[in-house]
Amino acid sequence: MKVGPLIPIIFSLLAELIQLYTYVVLVSCLFSFLLAFGILDQRNQIVWNIGNFLYRMTEPVLRPIRSVLPNFGNMDFSPLVLLLLIQYLALPILFRIEGMLLTPPM
Secondary structure: OOOOOOOHHHHHHHHHHHHHHHHHHHHHHHHHHHHOOOOOOOOOHHHHHHHHHHHHHHHHHHHHHHHOOOOOOOEEHHHHHHHHHHHHHHHHHHHHHOOOOOOOOO
């Protein structure tokens, strides 16, 4: 079976999207720290819009992780777990699938 040049492009695009989502999770964590320490004012419309966007982007993925993790008080370790899952599960699986599709069968 001949694989066209589209497969590497698709997988590199998927890897870039996963990397972009990693950045969104990191920015969301930083944003929540800035809100918690009172550096940013959530009453400001721009700050509220940015926070709302980050919440909508990260919460659907973080909510199931939070339901599995035990309660650590005020500390939320779900972004850390998500970033570790991306780094050690999602990306290696993606690259392995790409390698399986690109290597010819013997």
